[in-house]
Amino acid sequence: MKLIIGGKWSSTWTMRGWLACKLSGLPFETETLFLSRADSKDKLAAVSLTGRIPVLITDGQRITDTWAIAEYLWERAPKSDIWPADGSARTAARMVAGEMHGHFAELRAAIPMNLVKRWPIADGIPSNAKLLDRPGVRDQIARVEQIWRETRAVHGDDGPYLFGSRFTFADAMYAPMASRFRTYSVPLAEDSVSYVHACLSHPLVAEWIAGAEDQAQEIGWDAVAAWP
Numbered sequence: 001m002k003l004i005i006g007g008k009w010s011s012t013w014t015m016r017g018w019l020a021c022k023l024s025g026l027p028f029e030t031e032t033l034f035l036s037r038a039d040s041k042d043k044l045a046a047v048s049l050t051g052r053i054p055v056l057i058t059d060g061q062r063i064t065d066t067w068a069i070a071e072y073l074w075e076r077a078p079k080s081d082i083w084p085a086d087g088s089a090r091t092a093a094r095m096v097a098g099e100m101h102g103h104f105a106e107l108r109a110a111i112p113m114n115l116v117k118r119w120p121i122a123d124g125i126p127s128n129a130k131l132l133d134r135p136g137v138r139d140q141i142a143r144v145e146q147i148w149r150e151t152r153a154v155h156g157d158d159g160p161y162l163f164g165s166r167f168t169f170a171d172a173m174y175a176p177m178a179s180r181f182r183t184y185s186v187p188l189a190e191d192s193v194s195y196v197h198a199c200l201s202h203p204l205v206a207e208w209i210a211g212a213e214d215q216a217q218e219i220g221w222d223a224v225a226a227w228p
């Protein structure tokens with residue numbers, strides 16, 4: 001299998017797709033397609049029916065959409081940690097992952113992911129309060145915290161992740177949001193801070209972040225950290 005991914009410091013959906021591939025335990029390779037180059041649109045059109053990545057190339061298929069990729073992998077590796085083993089936990093995991101897949105547009109737009117940026121990075125950049133005060137953003141942050149809290153209260157007894165001791169695709173869906181909260185110093189309740197820490201410290205997430213840092217060194221740390 002080959003997964004087409006974007007720049008690791010900023011590509012939330014390909015981070016999620018990559019985490020799904022890792023969670024499946026199946027062998028795969030990656031190919032990087034940077035999205036902001038002059039030839040990116042043409043390259044995207046050549047590999048992706050939707051003009052979006054990730055794309056998983058496997059079995060003669062080009063699978064677009066992170067959710068479809070995760071479900072394909074789950075069918076091939078149903079004992080993997082993509083979804084929880086318990087049926088009701090699995091339904092709950094699909095619900096919370098689905099909410100992240102389909103909602104939070106204002107929050108995503110206000111605080112784009114940048115894994116190598118720490119706020120504030122320089123004078124002249126507006127304070128994070130300005131970003132967080134955009135319409136809908138604070139309510140959506142509160143909703144993310146509520147999802148984490150309520151899911152962990154029911155399913156998270158035996159570990160630090162949403163469904164306890166096993167990091168699942170539901171955590172993968174929220175990992176880019178956890179990183180945004182850290183990057184933009186979003187004020188959070190104590191239990192949310194603990195979850196952010198657990199999520200970003202998971203070995204697979206840490207591996208992706210290390211890759212983002214390596215890319216930033218290669219491209220030029222300051223240029224990458226200044227985006228967007």
Ligand SMILES: N[C@@H](CCC(=O)N[C@@H](CS)C(=O)NCC(=O)O)C(=O)O
Pocket residue numbers: 006010011012013014035051052053054064065066067
């Ligand atoms: N719903 C899609 C969203 C994919 C998406 O928006 N990917 C971004 C990269 S993170 C993209 O390909 N953007 C195209 C562009 O910026 O030209 C999924 O679940 O995979």
